[in-house]
Amino acid sequence: xxxxxxxxxxxxxxxxxxxxxxxxxxxxxxxxxxxxxxxxxxxxxxxxxxxxxxxxxxxxxxxxxxxxxxxxxxxxxxxxxxxxxxxxxxxxxxxxxxxxxxxxxxxxxxxxxxxxxxxxxxxxxxxxxxxxxxxxxxxxxxxxxxxxxxxxxxxxxxxxxxxxxxxxxxxxxxxxxxxxxxxxxxxxxxxxxxxxxxxxxxxxxxxxxxxxxxxxxxxxxxxxxxxxxxxxxxxxxxxxxxxxxxxxxxxxxxxxxxxxxxx
Amino acid sequence: xxxxxxxxxxxxxxxxxxxxxxxxxxxxxxxxxxxxxxxxxxxxxxxxxxxxxxxxxxxxxxxxxxxxxxxxxxxxxxxxxxxxxxxxxxxxxxxxxxxxxxxxxxxxxxxxxxxxxxxxxxxxxxxxxxxxxxxxxxxxxxxxxxxxxxxxxxxxxxxxxxxxxxxxxxxxxxxxxxxxxxxxxxxxxxxxxxxxxxxxxxxxxxxxxxxxxxxxxxxxxxxxxxxxxxxxxxxxxxxxxxxxxxxxxxxxxxxxxxxxxxx
DNA sequence: TATCATATGAATAGTATGAAGAATAAAAAA
DNA sequence: TTTTTTATTCTTCATACTATTCATATGATA
Numbered sequence: 139x140x141x142x143x144x145x146x147x148x149x150x151x152x153x154x155x156x157x158x159x160x161x162x163x164x165x166x167x168x169x170x171x172x173x174x175x176x177x178x179x180x181x182x183x184x185x186x187x188x189x190x191x192x193x194x195x196x197x198x199x200x201x202x203x204x205x206x207x208x209x210x211x212x213x214x215x216x217x218x219x220x221x222x223x224x225x226x227x228x229x230x231x232x233x234x235x236x237x238x239x240x241x242x243x244x245x246x247x248x249x250x251x252x253x254x255x256x257x258x259x260x261x262x263x264x265x266x267x268x269x270x271x272x273x274x275x276x277x278x279x280x281x282x283x284x285x286x287x288x289x290x291x292x293x294x295x296x297x298x299x300x301x302x303x304x305x306x307x308x309x310x311x312x313x314x315x316x317x318x319x320x321x322x323x324x325x326x327x328x329x330x331x332x333x334x335x336x337x338x339x340x341x342x343x344x345x346x347x348x349x350x351x352x353x354x355x356x357x358x359x360x361x362x363x364x365x366x367x368x369x370x371x372x373x374x375x376x377x378x379x380x381x382x383x384x385x386x387x388x389x390x391x392x393x394x395x396x397x398x399x400x401x
Numbered sequence: 402x403x404x405x406x407x408x409x410x411x412x413x414x415x416x417x418x419x420x421x422x423x424x425x426x427x428x429x430x431x432x433x434x435x436x437x438x439x440x441x442x443x444x445x446x447x448x449x450x451x452x453x454x455x456x457x458x459x460x461x462x463x464x465x466x467x468x469x470x471x472x473x474x475x476x477x478x479x480x481x482x483x484x485x486x487x488x489x490x491x492x493x494x495x496x497x498x499x500x501x502x503x504x505x506x507x508x509x510x511x512x513x514x515x516x517x518x519x520x521x522x523x524x525x526x527x528x529x530x531x532x533x534x535x536x537x538x539x540x541x542x543x544x545x546x547x548x549x550x551x552x553x554x555x556x557x558x559x560x561x562x563x564x565x566x567x568x569x570x571x572x573x574x575x576x577x578x579x580x581x582x583x584x585x586x587x588x589x590x591x592x593x594x595x596x597x598x599x600x601x602x603x604x605x606x607x608x609x610x611x612x613x614x615x616x617x618x619x620x621x622x623x624x625x626x627x628x629x630x631x632x633x634x635x636x637x638x639x640x641x642x643x644x645x646x647x648x649x650x651x652x653x654x655x656x657x658x659x660x661x662x663x664x
Numbered sequence: 665t666a667t668c669a670t671a672t673g674a675a676t677a678g679t680a681t682g683a684a685g686a687a688t689a690a691a692a693a694a
Numbered sequence: 695t696t697t698t699t700t701a702t703t704c705t706t707c708a709t710a711c712t713a714t715t716c717a718t719a720t721g722a723t724a
C-alpha cells in the first residue's frame with residue numbers, strides 16, 4: 139500500500155540557455171527538487187530534512203537515487219548527513235552560491251532589487267577587468283569568435299528569444315579570452331544575469347537593440363588591444379544592463395502591488 | 402579471489418585550514434581520489450573512466466559508494482555518465498573551478514608561476530572591491546570580528562602554523578561584510594591562495610610579520626567607513642602577497658632545477 | 665549488386681531492494 | 695554526575711533487474 143508517485147517526477151522547466159548542466163537521470167530531478175526547496179527556504183539552515191525512508195516514499199524513488207541526490211547536494215555545500223541526526227541543511231555561509239545549479243535555484247522563483255544588486259556587483263568586478271585582460275591576451279581565433287557572436291546578435295536583435303544565445307556567448311567568450319580558468323568558471327553567473335534580463339525584458343519594447351552599440355564598442359576595443367578602453371566600455375554596458383533590469387523589477391513589483399490593492 | 406584494497410582507502414592528507422568541506426565517509430575518499438586524478442590530468446577530458454565494475458574492484462568499494470562519488474563529480478562539472486558509453490571526463494571549460502574541492506585538487510600537487518598569476522588576478526578583482534563595500538555596509542559586530550582576527554594575527558605572528566587561521570578569517574570576514582552571498586562564496590579562493598602562501602613561506606624568514614601593518618591599515622580604513630581607502634590598502638596588501646608567493650615559487654623552482662642538474 | 669531500413673544482441677550505466685554495520689544522541693541506570 | 699544502554703538514522707555491501715545505446719547482422723528494396 140505504498141503511496142508512491144506523490145510528487146510527479148518531472149523535472150523543473152528549467153530555463154536552459156546553452157551551457158546549462160547537462161545532468162540527466164532520475165537522480166537529477168531529485169537534486170533539483172530538494173535543492174530548490176532548500177535554497178528557496180522550505181528547509182531553513184539547521185533544520186533536518188525528512189528521513190531517508192520518508193523522502194523515498196514521498197518522492198517515489200529508491201534509496202539509491204535519493205542517496206545520490208543527497209551526496210550531490212552535500213558536494214555543493216547545502217547539506218550534511220550524519221547518523222542518528224539525519225541530514226541537516228548547512229548554514230547559508232557554507233553554500234556554494236557560485237555553483238551553476240545553486241545559482242539557478244537561487245533566482246528561479248524571481249528576483250528582488252537586492253538580488254539584482256548582488257549579481258551586478260560581482261559582474262562589475264569581473265567583467266570589465268576580464269575585458270582588459272582579453273584585449274591583451276586574446277588569440278585571433280577568439281577575436282573571431284567574439285565577432286561572430288556579435289554578428290549573430292545584430293542579425294536577430296529583434297527576436298528576444300534568439301538574441302539570448304549569442305549575447306551569452308559574447309560575454310562568456312570574453313571571460314574565456316582571459317585565459318584564466320577561474321574566471322571562466324564564472325560563466326554561470328553571467329548566464330543567470332542574462333536569463334534574468336530576458337525574463338524581464340517584456341517591459342522593454344524595442345528588444346535588445348539598444349545594447350548593440352555598446353557591445354560593438356567592447357568588441358572593437360578588445361580587437362584593437364586597447365585594454366583600458368575595453369574595460370571602460372564593458373563597465374558602461376553593465377551599468378546600462380543593470381539599470382534595465384532594475385527598472386523592470388520595479389515595474390513588475392509596482393504592478394503586482396497595484397493588483398493586490400485592487401483585489 | 403577478489404583483489405580488494407588495491408588502493409588504500411585513506412583520505413588525502415588534505416590541508417584543512419578552517420572551513421574546508423566537512424564531507425566525511427567512504428564515498429568522500431573516492432571523490433577525492435578520482436577528482437584529484439582527473440584535475441591533475443590522469444584522465445584527460447574526453448577520455449572514459451574505467452567502467453563501474455573495474456573501478457569498484459580497483460578501489461575496493463561497492464558500486465553504491467562509487468556511484469555516489471561519480472554523481473558528486475558530475476555535480477561539479479567534471480564528468481558525465483551515459484549508458485553504454487561509460488563515464489567520460491567533460492571539457493575543462495565545464496569544470497567548476499570555483500568549487501572548493503576542485504580548487505584544492507587543482508593546486509594540491511604544487512603551483513606554477515601561471516597558477517599564482519591566475520589566483521591573484523581574481524583576488525585582485527574581488528577583494529579590494531569587497532573592502533570598499535565592507536566599509537560602507539559592515540555592522541559593528543562584523544567590525545569587531547575583523548579586529549578580533551587582527552588581534553589574533555598580531556599575537557601569533559611568529560608562528561607560521563597558527564598564523565594561518567586568523568589570517569584566513571580576516572579575509573573571509575571582509576568578504577562576508579559585503580553582505581553579498583555570491584562574494585562570500587569566493588572564500589574558498591582566498592583559502593587556497595593563503596594555503597599556497599603558507600606552504601611556501603618556509604623561504605620567508607621573519608614569518609608573516611611584515612604583512613601585519615598592511616592588514617592593520619585595511620581594518621582601520623574599513624572601520625572608519627573609508628571605502629576608497631580600504632580598497633587601496635587591500636590592493637597593496639594583495640600586491641605584496643603575490644610578490645611573496647611569486648618569489649617563493651621562483652626560488653623553489655630554481656632550487657629544484659639545481660638539484661636535478663647536480664644529480 | 666548496392667543501399668537503406670530494421671531487428672538483434674552486447675555492453676554499460678541506472679534503479680530497486682534487503683540486510684548487516686557503525687555512529688551517535690537521547691534515555692536509562694548506576 | 696557519570697556510565698551504560700537503547701533506539702534511530704545514516705552507511706555500506708551485495709545482488710537482481712531495467713533501460714539506453716551503440717554495433718552488427720539481417721533483410722527488403724531500388
